[in-house]
Amino acid sequence: MSVPSAGGPGAVPALFREPRQGRDVPGDGRDTRGEGCDLPGAGHEVPDEGQGLPGRRGVPEEERLARAALTRLVEPGDQTVGRWLRRMGPEALWRALTGKGKPPPGATGDRLAGCALRAAALDPAADLAAIARCGGRFICPGDLDWPGQLDDLGDTRPVGLWVRGRASLRMWALRSVAVVGARACSDYGAHVAATLGAGLAERGWVVVSGAAHGVDGAAHRGALAADGATVAVLASGVDVPYPRGHAELIARIAEQGLVLAELPPGAHPTRARFVLRNRVIAALTRGTVVVEAQYRSGSLVTARRAQQLGRSTMGVPGPVTSGLSAGVHELLRGEAVLVTDAAEVAELIGGIGDLAPERRGPLIERDLLDPVTARVLEALSARGGNDLREVARESGTGCDEALGRLHELLALGFVERHGDRWELMRPVRRSDGARRGDPPNRGNRVKGLRR
Numbered sequence: 292m293s294v295p296s297a298g299g300p301g302a303v304p305a306l307f308r309e310p311r312q313g314r315d316v317p318g319d320g321r322d323t324r325g326e327g328c329d330l331p332g333a334g335h336e337v338p339d340e341g342q343g344l345p346g347r348r349g350v351p352e353e354e355r356l357a358r359a360a361l362t363r364l365v366e367p368g369d370q371t372v373g374r375w376l377r378r379m380g381p382e383a384l385w386r387a388l389t390g391k392g393k394p395p396p397g398a399t400g401d402r403l404a405g406c407a408l409r410a411a412a413l414d415p416a417a418d419l420a421a422i423a424r425c426g427g428r429f430i431c432p433g434d435l436d437w438p439g440q441l442d443d444l445g446d447t448r449p450v451g452l453w454v455r456g457r458a459s460l461r462m463w464a465l466r467s468v469a470v471v472g473a474r475a476c477s478d479y480g481a482h483v484a485a486t487l488g489a490g491l492a493e494r495g496w497v498v499v500s501g502a503a504h505g506v507d508g509a510a511h512r513g514a515l516a517a518d519g520a521t522v523a524v525l526a527s528g529v530d531v532p533y534p535r536g537h538a539e540l541i542a543r544i545a546e547q548g549l550v551l552a553e554l555p556p557g558a559h560p561t562r563a564r565f566v567l568r569n570r571v572i573a574a575l576t577r578g579t580v581v582v583e584a585q586y587r588s589g590s591l592v593t594a595r596r597a598q599q600l601g602r603s604t605m606g607v608p609g610p611v612t613s614g615l616s617a618g619v620h621e622l623l624r625g626e627a628v629l630v631t632d633a634a635e636v637a638e639l640i641g642g643i644g645d646l647a648p649e650r651r652g653p654l655i656e657r658d659l660l661d662p663v664t665a666r667v668l669e670a671l672s673a674r675g676g677n678d679l680r681e682v683a684r685e686s687g688t689g690c691d692e693a694l695g696r697l698h699e700l701l702a703l704g705f706v707e708r709h710g711d712r713w714e715l716m717r718p719v720r721r722s723d724g725a726r727r728g729d730p731p732n733r734g735n736r737v738k739g740l741r742r
Contacts, residue, residue: 349434357381358431358451359415359555364388364406365450367553368567371397373446381450389413421556425530426545427455438464443600444574449553455529456549463520463549467497468640469572469597471590472506472582473615480506480583480615483607485513487580490633492519494641497548499524499576501568502541504534506582506590511544521548524575526560526568528552533560569593578603578640580630584618591618598626603640605630656703663688667696668705676714 350358358381365372365388375384375395386392389410394403419429430436431451438461441448454460470487472480488498488510498514500507502523514521523544525533529552532538544550553571554564569589573579573596581604584590598604604627609616623629630636657665663686670685670693671677677685683693697713700706707716 349437350431354381354433355419355429355431355451356415357385359418359429360385360413361388361450362453362553363413363415363418363555363558364409366567367449367564368447368570370446372450373448376450377446418555421530422453422455425455425556426457427453427529429453430460436461438575440464441571441574444570447570449571452551452553453529453555454549454551455545458520458549460522460549460551463497463522464575466495467499467522467576468636469499469576469579469593470506470510470582471500471569471572471579471584471593472619473584473588473590474503474505474507475615476505476509476583477609477613477615479609481509484509484582485516487582487607487633487636488513488521489517489519491636492517492521494633494637496520496633496637497522499572501525501565501572502533502537502544502550504536508537508540510582511540515543515547518547522575523548523550524568524572525550525552526554526564528554528556528558530556531559565589566592570596573597573602574600576602578605578636580605580607580636581619581622581627582607583609583613583615584622585614586618586621588618591622594622594627603628605636605639607631656705663692664696664699667693668700671706671713671715673715676709676712678711679713682713 361372361376361381361384364385372384375387375398379387379395383392384395387395387398388403388406390403390407422429429451432442432448436459437452452460468491470484470491472484476484484506490513491498492514497520498510499522500510502508502511502525511521511523521544523541525531525541527533529545529550532541541550552558553568566589569592573593576597579594579597579602581590581594594604594606604622606619606623606627606629608623608629608631609619611620628639630639657668660668667682667686667688670682679690679694679697682697683690686693686696688696697706697708701708705716706713708714
């Protein structure tokens, strides 16, 4: 994996950089890693048993085989399967669902028949070999590289994750944020997503999304352009790039970041799998940002699941006339927080010191006046000025107080005195390239605009 250099604008903190593992590639220009894998961009070595990439330690191989088999046998996010898995363990459940053991409690005949049809094609060892040929691995709960925050999903927790890329998923997930949104996004949405992706990457955050068209792809590209870290969560196998038009993008993410999926190699996406994939994005990250979403949008599913899990939920506002932003605006009317850039996202989900710059309008001279002096200034007419008694009456002060404040304003250049009358400073004629129609350079600019 290409890791940004320390200290650069896109640097990933040292805590999240993984040391190189496995065998070195000969320096003769030839790369034999990934032979037998037809993925675009595949080129990682096959790890040796017991040595190699993160996730290869911590779980017995029998359990890893059973979990790998279950990812092909059952659908992701099945709460009933999760309950069985918790009670029986992966090996006993594998045997039970394939007819080699007592059926799980409450299992229907239809479910067991469906599992029997899938069981005929089960070969978990071949799946593990296939992912290894593509430079990937299969990680399970209990592995050193398993992200503990996925356990918040309870019985819908993934059985395991198929991963391409060299980085540590557990370490990257500790400082990650999801950027999701509409597939058919506007130019505005694509621009905002790419800017957010780049800005978050420059601040050392890992950008997580679903590699789909529109906002997802823009967010990934923004992070990659900043030499940052990004993770794509697919609704297919990691060797089945989807959408097809993003095959090159997904291959690039696998080189510089991580590509992961709950489904085994060769699995294809379905509508239900896209929805279930979103819960992994929500649980894996510390917060979710939605950039453009209609009322019925998968990205809103991600955001609401993030809310349920206690994660930060954010939305980027758009035009009130745009249907593409209607879902985001509805989200913002609830518990979501409005954000406009990466600094505001980092402030919300980051640690102490991750503060966005203060936003305020331009400071003008009148803002620095104390309240009484400002009231005396307001008492002056824009035309013809006033005498001292008029100023005192209009400002609600005594004559002595008004006179003292007027002399302060005179020293500051706000007013001028002509005999017994006090007037606002006349506009200064400029010859420094000012164009016709420019506002006059008046000492009390606010006064002139207000009138």
